[in-house]
Amino acid sequence: MHEDLLTIGAFAARSRLSPKALRLYDRLGLLAPAHVDEASGYRYYRADQVGRARTVALLRRLDMPLARIAEVVEAGESDGVRASALLADYWAGVEERIAAQRTLADYLRGRLSGRSSEMYGKFVVETVDVPEQVLITETRHTLADELPAWITASLGRLEEAAKRCGGATGAPFVVYHAEVSQESDGPAEACLPVADAAAAQAWAQGRGRAGETRVRVEPARRLAYTRITKAQVAHPQILAAFEAVEAWTAQQGLEQDGPCREVYFADWGAAGPQDPVCDVAFPVK
Secondary structure (H helix, E strand, O other), X not given: OOOOOEEHHHHHHHHOOOHHHHXXXXXXXXXXXXXXXXXXXOXXXXXXXXXXXXXXXXXXXXXXXXHHHHHHHHHHHHOHHHHHHHHHHHHHHHHHHHHHHHHHHHHHHHHHHOOHHHHHOOOOEEEEEEOOEEEEEEEEOOOOOOHHHHHHHHHHHHHHHHOOOOOEOOOOEEEEOOOEOOOOEOXXXXXXXXXXXXXXXXXXXXXXXXXXXXXXXXXXXXXEEEEEEOHHHOOOOHHHHHHHHHHHHHHOOOOEOOOOEEEEOOOOXXXXXXXXXXXXXXXXX
């Protein structure tokens, strides 16, 4: 054995990791010892492994999963720019989750304290008149945890179909014909306004009943709406926005005139947690 190898205890002291953690990281392939004595099973490390060990320790302080740490440190051995990008991508996800949790905590504090009116006051509610529109749509029964993935996929399919229907003429939106929660499955209807009604009918006929697609004409409507951020879109915190619009509608002496909806006007992938991305709306009269 080379004299410059460190015992696990000495290496643990230098790397600021416990011997128990070093054994775990060895089993996971994160940080293998340079030498293991066949007779005693003692682990020995090289001094130049300290940098990798300290990086692992720091990444763990970010609560990064071990599999992600392995990906980052492996990239760091040969491509520091890629390793940095992997870390940035992970941290963006953390910030998005924290923003959503902060919004949820605010929502729950309002509910638990009985200060619903104060909670609703955070939302600015306005009205807008929307003209008659030809819509291509896709409908599905879905629960709340499946909803985000379905919305992304269905609107993507509709945006592709719109190219054959004269192009999109407005923002995509999702109509909730009944409650969508962990117990209730809607249905929800993804909608996209298009320019060419005849081409839209031909597209729908070609699809048959695949994906429950159809074409329909949405009559001119007045919408009461509030604009929310990406962090506020997550369920159940988005419920506060819907309730705020309902409360405002009642205060104004208006009646709901159709099912509620979410209108998406921003690039979801490029938006940050606090960027406005969606209008929560109710048709009113």
